[in-house]
Amino acid sequence: MTATETETTVSLTIDGRTVEVVAGTTIHKACEAAGTDTPTLCWAENLTPVNVCRVCVVEVEGSRALVPSCARPAEDAMVVHTDSERVRHSRRMVLEFLGSGVDLDQAKDLARWIEEYGADPTRYDQPDLPAVTINEPVRIQDDLYIRDYDRCVLCYKCVEACGDDAQHTFAIAVAGRGFGARISTEYDIELPDSACVYCGNCIAVCPTGAIQFKSEFDLRAAADWRPDEQTVTRTVCSYCGVGCNLDLHVQDGRIVKVTSPVDHPITHGHLCIKGRFGWRYVHGGR
Amino acid sequence: MFGAGGGTSSYTEIEETDVIVLWGSNARDAHPIFFHHLMKGLDNGARMYSVDPRRTSSAKFSDVWLGINVGSDIALANAIGREIIDAGLDNRGFIAHSTVGFEDYAASVESYTLEFAAEATGVPIGAIRELAHAYATAEKAQILWTLGITEHHNGVDNVFSLCNLALLTGHVGRWGSGLVPLRGQNNVQGGGDMGALPNKLPGFADMADPADRARFEAVYGMELNPVPGKHLTLMFEAMEQGSMRGVYIIGENPADSEADIGRIRRLLSGLDILVVQDIFLTRTAEMADVVFPASVAWAESDGTVTSSERRVQRVRAALTPPGQARDDIEILGEMARRLGVDWGDPTHEELWDELRSLSPAHAGMSWDRLEAEGGLQWPCPSDDHPGSPFLHGWLWEDDLGGREPAPFTVVAHEGPKEQLSEEFPLRLTTGRALDSYNTGVQSGGYDSPIRYGDTIDVNAADAERLDLADGERVRVSSARGSVEMSVRVHPDLPEGLTFTTFHFPDLVDTNLLTSDAWDRRSGTAEFKAASIRIDKLVAAGGAE
Numbered sequence: 140m141t142a143t144e145t146e147t148t149v150s151l152t153i154d155g156r157t158v159e160v161v162a163g164t165t166i167h168k169a170c171e172a173a174g175t176d177t178p179t180l181c182w183a184e185n186l187t188p189v190n191v192c193r194v195c196v197v198e199v200e201g202s203r204a205l206v207p208s209c210a211r212p213a214e215d216a217m218v219v220h221t222d223s224e225r226v227r228h229s230r231r232m233v234l235e236f237l238g239s240g241v242d243l244d245q246a247k248d249l250a251r252w253i254e255e256y257g258a259d260p261t262r263y264d265q266p267d268l269p270a271v272t273i274n275e276p277v278r279i280q281d282d283l284y285i286r287d288y289d290r291c292v293l294c295y296k297c298v299e300a301c302g303d304d305a306q307h308t309f310a311i312a313v314a315g316r317g318f319g320a321r322i323s324t325e326y327d328i329e330l331p332d333s334a335c336v337y338c339g340n341c342i343a344v345c346p347t348g349a350i351q352f353k354s355e356f357d358l359r360a361a362a363d364w365r366p367d368e369q370t371v372t373r374t375v376c377s378y379c380g381v382g383c384n385l386d387l388h389v390q391d392g393r394i395v396k397v398t399s400p401v402d403h404p405i406t407h408g409h410l411c412i413k414g415r416f417g418w419r420y421v422h423g424g425r
Numbered sequence: 426m427f428g429a430g431g432g433t434s435s436y437t438e439i440e441e442t443d444v445i446v447l448w449g450s451n452a453r454d455a456h457p458i459f460f461h462h463l464m465k466g467l468d469n470g471a472r473m474y475s476v477d478p479r480r481t482s483s484a485k486f487s488d489v490w491l492g493i494n495v496g497s498d499i500a501l502a503n504a505i506g507r508e509i510i511d512a513g514l515d516n517r518g519f520i521a522h523s524t525v526g527f528e529d530y531a532a533s534v535e536s537y538t539l540e541f542a543a544e545a546t547g548v549p550i551g552a553i554r555e556l557a558h559a560y561a562t563a564e565k566a567q568i569l570w571t572l573g574i575t576e577h578h579n580g581v582d583n584v585f586s587l588c589n590l591a592l593l594t595g596h597v598g599r600w601g602s603g604l605v606p607l608r609g610q611n612n613v614q615g616g617g618d619m620g621a622l623p624n625k626l627p628g629f630a631d632m633a634d635p636a637d638r639a640r641f642e643a644v645y646g647m648e649l650n651p652v653p654g655k656h657l658t659l660m661f662e663a664m665e666q667g668s669m670r671g672v673y674i675i676g677e678n679p680a681d682s683e684a685d686i687g688r689i690r691r692l693l694s695g696l697d698i699l700v701v702q703d704i705f706l707t708r709t710a711e712m713a714d715v716v717f718p719a720s721v722a723w724a725e726s727d728g729t730v731t732s733s734e735r736r737v738q739r740v741r742a743a744l745t746p747p748g749q750a751r752d753d754i755e756i757l758g759e760m761a762r763r764l765g766v767d768w769g770d771p772t773h774e775e776l777w778d779e780l781r782s783l784s785p786a787h788a789g790m791s792w793d794r795l796e797a798e799g800g801l802q803w804p805c806p807s808d809d810h811p812g813s814p815f816l817h818g819w820l821w822e823d824d825l826g827g828r829e830p831a832p833f834t835v836v837a838h839e840g841p842k843e844q845l846s847e848e849f850p851l852r853l854t855t856g857r858a859l860d861s862y863n864t865g866v867q868s869g870g871y872d873s874p875i876r877y878g879d880t881i882d883v884n885a886a887d888a889e890r891l892d893l894a895d896g897e898r899v900r901v902s903s904a905r906g907s908v909e910m911s912v913r914v915h916p917d918l919p920e921g922l923t924f925t926t927f928h929f930p931d932l933v934d935t936n937l938l939t940s941d942a943w944d945r946r947s948g949t950a951e952f953k954a955a956s957i958r959i960d961k962l963v964a965a966g967g968a969e
Contacts (some may be wrong), residue, residue: 169725267705278886281874307464307486328793331874336859338457372743375730378862380608381436381459382732382800387724387743394724403799406434410876412860413868420705420870421721421744 151217158213166208166219176222178252180237181294181348182209184381184401185408187306189295190287194233194252197221205229230255239263239270242289245348271318277356282327283337283416284355286322291349293320295343305409310334322349339415343398343408352396365390368404373400378413381405384413394418430617430629431735434567434603435802435814440465442601444559444566445473448587449498449573449953453483454859456571456607459733461507472563476501476558477573478854479924480917489552492919495852496577496841496954497546502586503838505557507534509593514561519595523820526833530589533835545838547919561594565601571610572856576952578842579940585834592833598817608733609857611723615731618787618803619780623654628784644783647766656948657683661692670697675753676719680709681864681930683907684950685941702756705866708930717756720746726753727773729795731803735813737790738800740806842942845921849903849956851887852925853938861928868928879933880913881961882924888914891959900960906937909962923957 147162151169160172165188170177181192188210189227196205200218210220234253238260243249253260264270278286293313302309310333314323324333324380342350358364370388374382383406388396397415401408439462440444453460460483467473467486475487476498484490493501509515510531520527539550546553560566568591574583588597588604595604608614620627629769630637632653638766642649655663657679672693678747683689693712701713710716720726731737743920746752754776758768771779781788786804794808796800801812819826857863860873868924881901883893893899895914900907901923910925910933918924927935938957943950 233453256693282872283874303468305461305466335875336457337873337875370743372741374723374740374743375611375732375738377611377867379456380610380613380733381456382611382730382734382736382738383458384799385723389743392744405736406458407461409458409461412873413862414458416871416873417862417868418724418871420867421724423870 149213149215149217151213151215151219153219154211154221160213162212164213166199166206166213166217168209169219170197170208175207177221178234178248178255179209180246180249180292181296183296183344183408185295186299186344187361189299192233192237192292192294194230194237196226196229196233198223198226206413227256231258234258234334235260235262237292240272241292241347242272242287243292243347245290246346249347277354278330279356281331281337281353283339283353283412284342285351285353287332287349287351287356288321289349290347291322292347293322294346296315296344296346297322297350300340300344300409301335303408306336306338306340308334308336308338336410337416338410339412340409343410353371355396358390358395369395376410376414378417380413383410383414385410387418393422431614431803432491432598432603432605432607432733433816434601434605435734436462438565438601438603438815439452439471439567439569439605440469442466442471442563442567444563445471446476446556446560446566447473447483447487448476448568448570449571449575450569450571450607451477451479451481451573451856452569452571452607453481453486454737455609455857456733457859457959459607472559473797476556478852478919478922479856483630484917489555491546491548491552491556494547495854495922496497496951497838498577498583499579499586500537500542500545500838501548501553502583502590503534503537503836504539504546504553505528506586506589506593507537508539508554508557509561509590510534512558512561514558515593516561516595519820520593523595523598523681523825523830524592524833525830527593528565528836529835530593530833533758533837537838545840547812549891560590560596563596565599566594566596567601567603567605568596569605571605571607573953575606575947575949575950577954578940578944578951579836579839580944580949581807582834582836582948585836589833589836595820597814598820598932599667600815600880603815605733611732612730614733614735615729615737618731618784621761622802623656623659626783627780628786630783641783644779658943658948660952661689664692664696667830671699672696673700673848674702674709674713675702676722678703678709678864681707681934682927683934684936684939684943686934686939687906688938688941700797702753704750707864707866718748718750719756720750720752722753725750729777732800735802735816736800737787737795737803739760739795777808800966814914824867841940842951843904843940843954843956845956849958850921851957851959852921853901853903853925853955853957854927854953855935855939858926858928861926863928864930865928869931871937877913878911879929879935880925881910881959882913882918884918884920884922885914885916887923888912892961893959900962901938901957902960903938903955904958905939905941906934908935908937912959927952 148159150159153173160169164413179195190207190210195208197208227280258361275288359396369388372387376385384403399406399410473487474489475484476491478495543550568587591597624632699713700715702708702717702719703710723740725744787805789805789810790801805812862868893912897912940951940955
């Protein structure tokens with residue numbers, strides 16, 4: 140468990156810098172160790188990599204294709220380029236493709252990467268050939284979640300968190316093919332009627348706001364979502380004896396959402412329905 | 426157990442164990458994030474046995490579900506013990522070196538044959554034998570339990586019967602093996618650790634031990650009453666006898682949560698004075714002469730709580746308490762001042778440091794370390810101690826760390842206090858639902874899409890026999906009272922068993938039904954086993 144003496148290390152070169160990391164470390168993590176920032180969408184600290192978004196690709200010398208840094212383990216003597224024209228070009232294209240069909244307004248850090256790579260998603264949205272978008276109304280079926288498919292990049296994170304990476308509920312999966320592909324409940328039934336247990340772990344991993352807390356959605360709709368003014372306080376959930384850590388996001392003296400730190404050894408960022416949504420009593424009777 | 430009141434193992438250990446025995450626990454619903462760790466164990470190849478009268482959502486993940494008759498746990502545990510001994514799978518080296526009382530235990534389980542146990546528990550012989558062999562031959566194995574074990578008139582004996590199995594096989598005191606009671610509230614463990622027990626001082630010190638008392642008297646600067654207090658059930662007895670006339674209740678709602686609730690309400694309303702300190706005007710607070718509005722401990726106060734793996738973690742104030750609500754510690758300090766003792770206005774850290782000076786298990790947990798390390802597991806006796814992932818490693822040391830060997834405890838099967846009868850032919854057991862919590866004071870504050878309300882779950886065969894339709898309103902009665910509920914025909918219950926939660930006392934007073942038979946040692950009532958009858962509201966063929 141704690142024995143690290145037997146761990147072997149590998150040494151690789153990233154953008155000309157030599158880095159030594161524990162064997163099995165991904166290139167993405169090695170980049171982090173080397174101080175190189177890498178864009179990611181479908182990767183998350185607490186999920187198994189699924190390699191679908193391709194925004195984190197890097198060039199590995201000797202490899203024909205660009206490789207997803209989030210999933211590929213670093214190898215001894217590997218020579219990695221994260222800023223070559225080939226990498227920049229690929230990342231730019233991926234961001235443009237994703238951005239042309241999907242609303243990425245709420246995707247964390249994405250605006251920065253779009254600027255960094257000079258991506259212009261509107262290139263694919265021309266008067267004579269408009270971009271095809273999902274263009275569906277936001278689905279609101281209860282007081283806890285909303286689903287906005289206009290924001291969904293089909294990164295699978297929610298499916299993984301609902302499935303065998305955490306919750307093991309398997310309430311959602313990708314249904315349909317091609318442009319008709321959607322994250323869906325069984326037979327597309329309403330969420331409250333599905334196997335969903337409302338843990339909200341899908342929301343916690345969603346990179347674009349496609350699945351969102353209703354509390355956040357309502358504040359955004361009222362133009363009153365002000366993350367810069369929110370405080371985040373770490374505490375412990377009161378609903379059982381497991382000791383899950385909660386990060387309480389507070390705006391104007393009220394809790395507006397609850398998350399859990401991904402690096403916490405008890406939760407790994409995941410919570411249950413009570414921990415994530417059971418705080419309302421604090422603000423208003425029973 | 427074995428001299429320390431805490432679960433033996435860390436959550437991560439279950440990810441690496443080989444056999445998981447989940448006994449009287451629906452952790453999937455009641456401890457969902459612990460169940461994530463358990464699922465990793467299953468994904469890594471562990472085998473799971475679920476012992477529960479209901480085929481719960483947790484049981485559905487097990488390899489074998491042992492659908493036990495309510496209250497027959499000791500019969501099952503003793504039969505498992507007998508089978509392990511009979512098959513020569515007991516860990517003789519460990520038993521000889523680390524335990525005492527094996528001969529008496531072995532003699533006591535001799536009559537618990539597989540046949541007897543199958544009859545008493547309703548579990549097939551093959552399943553009992555398989556669990557016994559799997560548990561005994563595993564390299565690492567854990568037994569985990571919750572209130573399905575403790576909320577019985579003989580709950581303490583139930584726990585002993587499981588501890589015996591660990592001693593028999595050596596599945597304790599090692600990484601990956603252990604005995605794990607999962608706690609139902611965020612500070613059940615911490616409350617006990619801090620001395621919120623009738624006979625304990627903080628850090629497991631014994632109220633009756635003059636040396637222990639002297640240490641506290643030196644720090645507190647006053648003499649302590651050596652007479653142990655009463656636990657909750659004895660307090661109600663004292664109220665009944667009239668020897669307890671005033672009660673001060675902090676953060677508890679017994680007027681909804683206790684078994685045989687009609688009696689409890691009568692006793693509380695007959696007091697000379699009732700003081701309640703709570704965040705809401707609960708049913709109990711409504712009965713009070715004085716109410717102290719308190720702050721929400723996990724969101725409006727600073728302090729610590731201790732989890733089921735003995736991890737002490739910080740809670741922090743994120744919000745300002747509303748109106749006149751104040752931190753519990755402030756209120757207690759003001760009370761002390763009115764009673765003539767000035768405790769000053771200590772900070773939370775100062776109070777914690779006092780605790781550390783008195784409890785060796787917490788001595789190494791400075792406020793700074795708790796901040797920096799995100800929590801520490803007791804015992805943590807010094808500043809350079811990393812905390813203890815598991816307990817009782819001394820059982821495997823050559824000299825037992827200078828301690829006495831761990832004792833087997835002889836326990837006998839009794840079954841529930843309340844027998845089924847012609848008048849009350851159905852068994853009622855109670856438990857939690859995923860989205861709700863206790864008497865619903867807190868969880869009632871949010872609208873859960875998966876909440877099903879005040880239902881009584883009934884097996885399809887029973888429903889047919891009693892001519893009950895899904896959703897039908899019925900009258901449910903026990904010897905103590907009767908309530909109206911909605912039938913939910915449910916496939917997870919065996920015939921003869923019914924189930925309900927106690928989350929919606931405003932809708933249905935479940936605890937009017939529950940049995941007040943209780944364990945003299947723990948003070949816990951037998952919430953898990955009442956005898957009831959279900960009657961249709963409208964007689965068959967009668968007019969609407």
